[in-house]
Amino acid sequence: GEIGVASHWVVTWVGQKRRRTNVLCVLVGSGFEQGVGIRPQIMNGPMHPRPLVALLDGRDCTVEMPILKDLATVAFCDAQSTQEIHEKVLNEAVGAMMYHTITLTREDLEKFKALRIIIRIGSGYDNIDIKAAGELGIAVCNIPSAAVEETADSTLCHILNLYRRNTWLYQALREGTRVQSVEQIREVASGAARIRGETLGLIGFGRSGQAVAVRAKAFGFNVIFYDPYLQDGLERSLGVQRVYTLQDLLYQSDCVSLHCNLNEHNHHLINDFTIKQMRQGAFLVNAARGGLVDEKALAQALKEGRIRGAALDVHETEPFSFAQGPLKDAPNLICTPHTAWYSEQASLEMREAAATEIRRAITGRIPDSLRNCVNKEFFVTTAPWSMIDQQVHPELNGAAYRYPPGVVGVAPGGIPGTMEGMVPGGVPIAHTLPSGTHPSQAPSPNQPSKHGDTREHLTEQ
Secondary structure (H helix, E strand, C coil), rough: CCCCCCCEEEEECCCCCCCCCCCCCEEEEEEEECCCCCCCCCCCCCCCCCCCCCCCCCCCCCCCCCHHCCEEEEEECCCCCHHCCHHHHHHEEEEEEECCCCCHHHHHHCCCCCEEEEEEECCCCCCCCHHHHHHHCCCECCCCCCCCCCHHHEEEHHHHHHCCCHHHHHHHHCCCCCCHHHHHHHHCCCCCCCCCEEEEEEEEHHHHHHHHHHHHHHHCCEEEEECCCCCCCCHHHCCCCECCCHHHHHHHEEEEEEEECCCCCCCCCCCCCHHHHHHCEEEECCCCCCEEEEHHHHHHHHHCCCCCEEEECEEEEECCCCCCCCCCCCCCCEECCCCCCCCCHHHHHHHHHHHHHHHHHHHHCCCCCCCEECCCCCCCCCCCHCCCCCCCCCCCHHHCCCCCCCCCCEEEEECCCCCCCECCCEEEEEECCCCCCCCCCCCCCCCHHHHHHCCCCCCCC
16 A cells, blocks of 8 residues: 655555455554564664554554654554555564454464564463464563453353343343243242352462452352462462362362463363363353353253353354354353453553553563563574674663664654545544654563463453
């Protein structure tokens, strides 16, 4: 597509995407030409062009812009795959922010020629190949504190709904069911159960798991949890019980709720074999990751009554549709569209945190300055940028961003006149930004503990 450039301007890419049409990508800031080299350094001094940062699978940058506008050019792509991302972003972006609606495999990551950092706006990062990213010199960060309260509240709503059957009672009334006599009440509310004294089993006991435990105890649940990565002692401070095998948790629980990340070791953690280890007529709740549950096995268990009811906020295939898939005719099932994490407050907080982490990457050193880097152990120590002389000009950001000897640097781009940005519908919007100033060198914050990066089981999104 055609590209326009201006000083303190908006750049609009008007060309059609490769697969989707009528979607525009807007840049705010000042542009720069493509450099030559492996993972170019991020330079933000007054004599250097601004680094390019892209929001891959979204359109709204109004929260991120005030945090980054003095340091970087910010773009949005609104893509669902890397094939829909403009070549300028693939060639020049040094930073990327993304939600859960796009997946980055090794093949996808290799398309980005200058990328140094990816921020997952949310807690889960199973849609990014973090090992491949580390080997390519790309840091991956998440927002582990994102939406803890919202996820816990939504989980409790699902649990209470399964026990008290509010969704099915509402549907019965909407369908015209007459409920007047005691016998009719017994019939329509059949399956409703008392909560106090029931055992709630939590698989994963990170931030969201602990938040669910605190809430569930107030309703009278006996709470147990299984988490092989957590050190002993936390259960005493929260007044819950720890079990040391998954089989024990499944056998003891009247309701099982998932609160762990998805990885190659726990895919389909809930399957036909583990369902048979659950109590007859137990409930299942999943607001973590869809891949944790084998939906075919769950559908069969619901039809046979081995599981009395299930509530899912996440699914193996998203966006979820009742019209297709193994769950389309499963009874006693509640599904929501991966929204357990969302509130306006949570969305604002995680976007601010993501932009702030990008700012740390630009003004500091990668990965040392990052607070929530989840793939440090995969960084290749012999990568070209880690072997460079440690002496670097104060206007740059540290040795991690210097070119290998003999590699040409990024040249400052030209700055034409003012330009208006276009949004869908052809309505021009003029943006005026203050002149970019070189920020002071940010000190590297204390690095988080390894446990904080690898043992957190918070869910999303």
